[in-house]
Amino acid sequence: MPDPYQIVCVNTEHPHRHIIRVGTGHGSGLAERLWSVEEVRRALDENNAFFTVSPSTNRIAYVHVDDCPEPGCTVQTIQTYPDAVPDNNLDNLRECNW
Numbered sequence: 001m002p003d004p005y006q007i008v009c010v011n012t013e014h015p016h017r018h019i020i021r022v023g024t025g026h027g028s029g030l031a032e033r034l035w036s037v038e039e040v041r042r043a044l045d046e047n048n049a050f051f052t053v054s055p056s057t058n059r060i061a062y063v064h065v066d067d068c069p070e071p072g073c074t075v076q077t078i079q080t081y082p083d084a085v086p087d088n089n090l091d092n093l094r095e096c097n098w
């Protein structure tokens with residue numbers, strides 16, 4: 001398996017905070033590569049891994065493909081597994097500034 005990518009920032013859109021872009025980098029918090037959520041989903045399908053790191057506990061959470069949980073919404077997105085601690089949940093990462 002290739003090296004996993006660390007997600008350091010996200011961009012979301014209304015109304016359900018869908019993740020539309022992520023930035024990956026190497027722990028410094030600086031994003032080196034911009035991915036659309038479609039690119040991340042394709043990479044996950046090809047056995048690449050993406051993870052986040054909690055700033056408070058250094059716990060790692062891996063990311064999986066997911067659909068928006070809001071009823072009636074069919075947007076395809078990505079999410080961390082539910083055991084993620086709150087500050088490494090994708091929804092709580094900083095905003096990417098490109």
Ligand SMILES: [Zn+2]
Pocket residue numbers: 016018068069070073074075
């Ligand atoms: Zn939605």
